[in-house]
Amino acid sequence: MDTDELFVKYTVDEIRTIEKSTRSKIEKKKEDLRQMVGERYRDLIEAADTITEMKNCSAQISNAVQDLQKHCVNLQKTMMTRGVAGVSKESHQDLQSKKKFYAISSEIKLLVDIPDRIWSALEGGNHLEATQLYLLACHVTSSLQLDSSTPQSAQILKWFPVLSRQWATLSHFKHNILQSSRKILKDSSMSDQKTAESLCSILLLEDSSPRQVFAEFLLARKSAIQTCLTPDLHTTSVKTQVCLVTRVAERTLRQIHSIFYNDEASGDCSSLLFDILSAVCNSHSPGNNGPYHIKLEVGNFGKYLPAHIKDFRPSLAATATPISTSYLQQSVNQWVEVCIGDVQHGVSKFLRHITTIKALTSIRDAVYELLEETEDEKASWKSVCEKVLKRKLSLWSEFLRSLFITRIQGIIQDALEETVTETQRLIAEATDRLDYSAEERSICSYVWRESGLDIPSEAAWDRE
Template sequence: MSTNLLNLNVDVLFEQHSVPEIDVVHKKIQTVVENKREELRTMVGERYRDLLKAADTIAAMQTSAGTLIEQVRFIHANCRSLNEQQLLGFKTTTPTEVSVLERKANKQLTNYYSTMVQIKLLTSLPELIWTHIDHEQFYAATELFIFSRHISTGLQLDAKNALMQQLPVARKQWEILRPFHATIKQAVLLVLEREELSAEMAVDCMQSLLLLDKCDLGQVLQMFLQLRAAAFLNCLQQQKSPVVEGDRKRRVKERILASLHILSGTMELLDKCLLADGLLFRRIADCLEPTAPPSIQRMDSSERQLAHLLPDIIASYRPKFETPQLPETKLRDALEKWLKQIDEMAATQLQQLFALVSNMQTIQDIKTAAQDKHKHNCAHLEQQLKLPYSLDFYARKYVPLINARVREIICSSWTTARQQAYERVCQLVAEASPPQPLDIWREQSRDLPLSLAAALNDQQTSKHLANRTKGYDAPIIKLCANFDAQLAAIVQELNLLLDEQTSRAEDKLALIGFLRETAQQQLTELIGQLKALELSNSQALLCALRSSLALVELCPHLKLCFCQQSSWRQWTGNLTSAGIEHWQRMCALLEEETMQLWLRVIDRVLATHSCADKLPQNITHDVVLRDFPLWQTHTLDQRDEEEQESVVQSTVRIPSQPRFSLQNYLFQLIHELTAAVPQTLPPKVQHAFNQKLLKDLLTHYQALADSEGTKASQNIALQLYFDLKFLQRVFAVTRESRTLYEEFQSLQRKLRDYIDPFDFELFAEHITTHVSRSTARLHGELGVLTPAPPQGSQTAASTTALAHESDPNVLCLSSSGSTSLWFPLLPIVMPQGGSDATNSERKLLTMESEKDCFEL
């Protein structure tokens, strides 16, 4: 049985299956249960192997100890009874010796319980230490680690304790606890390297280092300052790269403010924690108080209740600190060394970071944020340490770099024009919204020129109807007009330089060449910026690519930067053809980049409506009943081989149309494309979309063909074969698309192998007829997904249409020439004949289809 064992209905199982089949299902369920148990044991054993081993050892020890104690008590009672009854007159033991023996036994029993409790503490400590590490309570974790080391050392040094020789679990448990030294230290160092660090967390980490490594406060100070310097360097060197989906890039402004916050926060931590009567000294003084709680108080309540069984050296243990001393000279020397290191980092890394600031608004935001957030006064620290310079890092390091960046004038006219055009495109992308349905076909007052002069004007921006057919709306036209006006100013300034009689021809030629190189560089940078935009929806992508194309088509002065005007050719000479070549190369580059944006549009459509999500992945009985359309019944007349006059009629059922889920999926793609692109896709983009769609569908059908249900059912294989033939026909996959065509043929052969050869020979002709009929019926409904008709038929149709059309109309604008119509004629589908089945026949066909589905 291939039914999911988790969804079995017991009543249906016993009604529809025999006892041997039910026994097989029972064995399968038992196998799944045992596998799950084994996986659970493996997972728990790998994660808590040491803890489980220690727990099993303690349980075994407890059982053995209980049995041993009972046996000793029984023997002791029997011996006492014998002594009292039979050897009463022969006693030689004095009462004093009896008292000594009793005290010795009590001592051994106390030692036994004490050892057991200490071992229990050792087994409980790893989990408790991990809990404190996870909660970032590093001092508590360190204190427990030192406590565990104290217990383990005491047990290992108790050589007279014969019980320890029989219980090696204490030594093994210390092997588990020993790595916590490096674990806690590594966690403390990572926390001290954070950008955001509170005074309480810093004191907890430094106190943990003091207790963990038994080092002095000077070494801890050096380590603290080195880690803060590393945090400062990491903040400066952080690259601007995309992060996980849902987050955003960390901008330069945020990194600069974060680096300033690290430096100011470090001084604030030194002031609060490490000066006289600082937070660290108060915490250590609290730990040195006689009333400080012992380390066992950090254990759970169940362990604290057993404290009376422990020796005093364990029960009353608390961590010990040496009296912390940090002379001002040592603090000043460490701080001066650290400041030199920060100066070296700021001279390179911070200056490079400021070089990324691109506008005055960012600098103003940095200054405002710095004055609002970093108000800590370091005057107290400066006076106490008697420093000859200020610790205000904003005034010492950041203000000079900000002023130097402001003084740098590196913006040329071309850079300004390019930057403003880029920002305007970003604004249009941010404001992009889905257009109104059929808005492109609504007539407007500006569509036709109002005068003869306007009609004869060569400026592309005045041809409103032609621009609307290309998707250039008013904001895009305004963007191009502003950009072209800035370029016109550059060209006008260059004309003034070229008109000077004192300039040499070589200088003028070099200036023209420099203009072309600058235009090429800036336009390339603009294309790269538009390509790097993180566009969130298809409308934004369409707006970006249309803006890119409009900048080339609607800005005549941009072309003048490459192809010089007639007044310049007296100096350019033979370089005119080179300028035209550069212009054509830039247009080709722009076309390639806009094609990439188109691909992103169609990729998002396919990602939103993936066939893996929209189509069923497994074909079950429910899927067959819900997804497979009603097959058409054909009656075949065959003559009997023995009796030639008798005619045998047989009824066969043939798929008549693709699966409902496939049709629904294709219609959803059409709706999504229509919502994203109101106009028809360009032929190249449509071809790329169809190629990607067919590859996804082939992957889906390959998985269905490899499934066991398809291999076992001829009807399922026949329907899938019909779907593939339909897709191949409707998307015009011919031998010219060699790879895709071979994939279709290979998958069809695989499905054909699942079908009986005799049946397939009878079905083949009818399948071809039904595929052609379905293609003709759905070709017009599929809309933008259907490829353009062949070039020959398209040319003939367009020639005929132009021959019979005497008056021009607006539909002529939707073609790029007489041979490339954007809107082909819709196919005429005639009603099918022979579909006169009665209601009773349809009901019978439905019942037969359901019966065949259950026989799959």
């Protein structure tokens, strides 16, 4: 916005507030930039080291190819001298040794390709795919014993020097995936499927339980509501913020129902979270062509991959058990009570900026329209509340109505006080224009004035 326009539209105090808000945003952007540079700097250093190692490795390969060409020329000369019959057949032991070498080579190619695939998955928002690739990389690393100091590890590193820093490149992906998944949990606009996949990613990476990720989901949505309650009112209207808070609360309860709730009464203990978790961890899926099956994509080397790599599936240390209905209902009720307090405290501050009943009515109508739109979704609001809360819940009545009533009363009271003050001022101006004495201008004197003919006060109280 132009500087001159700011001074025309706002007061000095408002301009100072805008300046403070702008400076705060600038500092936040600077901090975000520092964090981003800090996170990428390590990748840049690792990439530079890897390029140097690749240069050395390429030089070694080039020399090896030249030596191979010389050996081929010598072999050709020998064959021409002795004939083909002079070449002995490879022994069974040599074949086994080659197969083992090819298997290790195919695993290493897979390990080298995985970082790019993880970045692509994260950029595409496929957090569960990125998680599976990371866990596969951990499995391959453990298989090759690159994270230890065994003779096999030393021999492999001698054959493939580029792998010396490969695990360092892979290890930081866990933090990146978890950070990105937790960011998804705070976004109520995400679909149930994406949210459930992000929860599965956290569950698999941290080897946690469904109860733990459920608690983390509730905390994330509480944080999302608190973020909505601390906006910049210069860029966002009060109506938008109140509707956004309502939408987050409504979407949270619906996603709890679709992702975590299982109907114990009917014996159906499946939920979206467990369906996805079973599809990812189940090693008996037909043909390994399920929606969450990871294609290894190692080209011609794929036939040399060991079976334990081809058939790899993530697993949990302990068997995941469904969240009981009673525990879910208790936790959700506690979450709702906390959110009611936060919402009422925050929205009451928003409503102080509303000075007309017409504006309040407009906000109320917008909330009503939002709640009516949600009724068109697959599961009815009444059914959702009965299952996850074991009671009825009206977001308008419990979250907002008392705040609107209080603000309406405040607006009416302010209007009455202003009316009284203005009336008194107008009366005072009118009486000042009249040519009367001060006693005649007094409204009290006009309504009642003592007269000499009145009964004396002593006589009025005399009981005789």
